[in-house]
Amino acid sequence: MMMMDLLNSLLNWVAPPASLVMLACSWPALCFITTCEWLYKSFYSENMEDKVVIITGASSGIGEQIAYEYAKRGANLVLIARRENRLRGIAEKSRHMGAKHVMIMAADVVKEDECKRFVNETVNFFGRVDHLVNTATLGHTFYLEEVVDTSVFPHLLDINFWGNVYPTFVALPFLHQTNGRVIINAAVESWLPLPRMSLYAAAKAALVNFYETLRFELNDEVGITIATHGWIGSEMSRGKFKVEEGAEMQWIEEREVQATGGPVEEYAKLIVAGACRGDQYVKFPSWYDVFLLYRVFAPSVLNWTFRMLLATHTGRRTSLVGTGRSMLEGSPPRKLLTGSNSLSQTSSLQMQKLE
């Protein structure tokens, strides 16, 4: 025991600087190998023509743009979200952009039965599944202590974690048959602590760990691409979320805010190219990785930086979800709107084939 303690104390001092030196020395060679691998895989990138791609969360933002990218590559698409009316237009546009066949299905990815249904319907119709792209999400921006309504907590974890696991679980037997691929949209928050996003970040961290473990279990028979990205302009970053069937939660003030961040189209291109190349990770922007170094080797520097950056933000903006109030003076209370595009009539899955 004593010996073990001594060894650990010694390694605590020696291992970090030794690893840094080793990394620095091997960095050029590693970069060379990675570049060669990247060039080879780019040349032999997967041809998606006639392949079958299921995209969850395809009714807006990144999911929608990913659908267009696969469409340009001539794939067959199965678009999943709860707002079927949104999917219709996206399916039509995808078809014009080159998709062979497009199916749309209104489904809730948090419900395992609905996931089984859309995966089975896909296999019944197309006979295969090649890529499963998980983009369904629900975000938030609140300090935990501001929460007065905890009913949104399970929703956040359900959609951001189980909403990825269920579709993956039911699609895996079919992905095995095609040596297919699962694509996951995590976020930089999965390892970079950003205030006001605690539950979202926790779900994304769980997601990354789940898929890293699954990658080993699957032994490369089914590929896994994990995308971690920063702030992208989309409905999520504009604060519009649909919490449950027929109810649309709008954070009115945030929707008025001009969303900043990289263009969704650019990111969708990167993720589809990365998936077809067989990349394990897609990062946008990739320089955020340096924060990981600070987190491991100098966590206090990261802490100070965040504190300094936050101190310069005098006005704290908070989403209304869970807090029941707005941080902006005189703004209206949280609204749960019954969406004009309520899906009450589509609670049972509906499927359409557009040719």
Ligand SMILES: NC(=O)c1ccc[n+]([C@@H]2O[C@H](COP(=O)([O-])OP(=O)(O)OC[C@H]3O[C@@H](n4cnc5c(N)ncnc54)[C@H](OP(=O)(O)O)[C@@H]3O)[C@@H](O)[C@H]2O)c1
């Ligand atoms: N935007 C960013 O800045 C950013 C940054 C980092 C990571 N990400 C990640 O990127 C992915 C896509 O984000 P986004 O910005 O494109 O979000 P978005 O525009 O808000 O899209 C979310 C999608 O998820 C669907 N969805 C939500 N709950 C669902 C459920 N229970 N069942 C089925 N579909 C559901 C929504 O459609 P319905 O409402 O019609 O169901 C919508 O199509 C997410 O995983 C997100 O965490 C985004």
